Amino acid sequence: MIENIELQWLRSFQAVYEQLSFKRAAEQLQLPTSNVSRHVALLEQQLNLRLLERTTRKMIPTAAGKQLFQSITPLTRAMDDTLEDVARHGDSLSGHLKIVMPDLPFLAELVADFCSQNPQIQLSCDTQLNPTEGLLDGFDVVLQFGRGPLEDSGWVAREILRWPSCVVGAPHLLEHQPMPRTLEELSNAPCITSLSVLQGMPWRFKQHQTIQVQSSYKVNSGNLAKAAALKGLGFAVLPIHACQAEIDNGTLVKIDVNCEPEDLVLYALYSGRRYPLEKVKAFLEHLMAGLVA
Numbered sequence: 511m512i513e514n515i516e517l518q519w520l521r522s523f524q525a526v527y528e529q530l531s532f533k534r535a536a537e538q539l540q541l542p543t544s545n546v547s548r549h550v551a552l553l554e555q556q557l558n559l560r561l562l563e564r565t566t567r568k569m570i571p572t573a574a575g576k577q578l579f580q581s582i583t584p585l586t587r588a589m590d591d592t593l594e595d596v597a598r599h600g601d602s603l604s605g606h607l608k609i610v611m612p613d614l615p616f617l618a619e620l621v622a623d624f625c626s627q628n629p630q631i632q633l634s635c636d637t638q639l640n641p642t643e644g645l646l647d648g649f650d651v652v653l654q655f656g657r658g659p660l661e662d663s664g665w666v667a668r669e670i671l672r673w674p675s676c677v678v679g680a681p682h683l684l685e686h687q688p689m690p691r692t693l694e695e696l697s698n699a700p701c702i703t704s705l706s707v708l709q710g711m712p713w714r715f716k717q718h719q720t721i722q723v724q725s726s727y728k729v730n731s732g733n734l735a736k737a738a739a740l741k742g743l744g745f746a747v748l749p750i751h752a753c754q755a756e757i758d759n760g761t762l763v764k765i766d767v768n769c770e771p772e773d774l775v776l777y778a779l780y781s782g783r784r785y786p787l788e789k790v791k792a793f794l795e796h797l798m799a800g801l802v803a
Contacts, residue, residue: 514556520582522549523561527579530569604630607789611653613637620800624793650790652779657772658714665779668794671801673749673774677765683742684763696767697721700744702735703728713747714772747771
């Protein structure tokens with residue numbers, strides 16, 4: 511049967527299964543949506559099976575579709591790794607490097623510099639602050655922030671950069687809100703939290719302490735959190751380097767609750783394969799060297 515099935519049909523099916531969307535799968539594969547749809551239809555026709563149930567509102571894998579995805583994914587991944595290894599020649603770097611990362615200027619500069627130094631690298635970069643687990647399978651490296659212990663996964667986590675953090679509040683907030691001196695008092699005060707990234711709540715402090723906080727202002731941006739803190743909308747946890755100037759000029763006050771927040775850490779996540787791809791190792795070394803410089 512395999513002689514009647516094209517590899518691209520399987521790759522298109524994998525992408526649609528992961529994204530549950532022909533459009534998003536096509537964007538990931540850099541193909542027209544019509545091509546991806548046709549590949550899946552041809553695969554279903556050849557197998558005489560329905561792999562994905564489509565409705566106008568959602569897409570659901572069938573039992574056969576789930577079985578096929580789970581069976582072929584290790585095989586296509588191993589094939590991809592083998593081709594990457596064979597394609598490598600000499601000391602040059604080549605191939606397709608697929609990255610997910612936050613949209614931050616200093617990361618953009620380092621990525622562009624890496625590709626400039628290695629012109630045989632083909633880059634695909636998706637900017638997301640909090641990528642979902644299902645998305646990660648299509649990428650080589652995922653750069654994301656975290657506080658405290660990371661959740662277990664099949665990915666290797668490498669620390670790239672660490673920022674000590676602190677709790678801050680605006681002076682005019684403290685005019686009508688008592689200064690919190692303990693974590694318990696802070697848990698009853700208005701706070702600015704993340705919408706989904708960094709586990710949002712509870713807030714994580716060192717010595718394995720966590721608290722649930724009161725929040726009516728949730729954002730997924732350090733800049734938005736800082737702006738809200740300056741307006742007195744609540745207390746916020748910010749990297750010290752990002753608010754030191756405001757602490758020095760008195761527009762923000764550093765709050766001492768006898769316990770420091772967990773550091774904000776930028777992690778690079780990559781596959782837990784025994785031998786990381788050369789392009790991944792080279793990119794991470796470039797990243798580390800650029801951030802230290």
